[in-house]
Amino acid sequence: MTLDTLAPGARATVTGYRGDLPARLLELGLVPGTVVEVVRLAPLGDPMELKVRGFLLSVGKEEAVHVEVSPAA
Secondary structure, eight states, X not given: OBGGGOOTTOEEEEEEEOSSOOXXXXXXXXXXXXXXXXXXXXXXXXSEEEEXXXXXXXXXXXXXXXXXXXXXX
């Protein structure tokens, strides 16, 4: 499953990456083991706002498709 498929309110743990991950996402803390929560989607579904380590992060779906996640407990 990839980050772009999550709905608002969903929580997941970053497990890995697909393809060429934008370096910006690593710099912003989307590293394996990090729990992310989808806060909201823009009206057309892109970008998506995430809560990561206590701060909000806006990520485009073209970036989120590279982040593999698994549902968080």
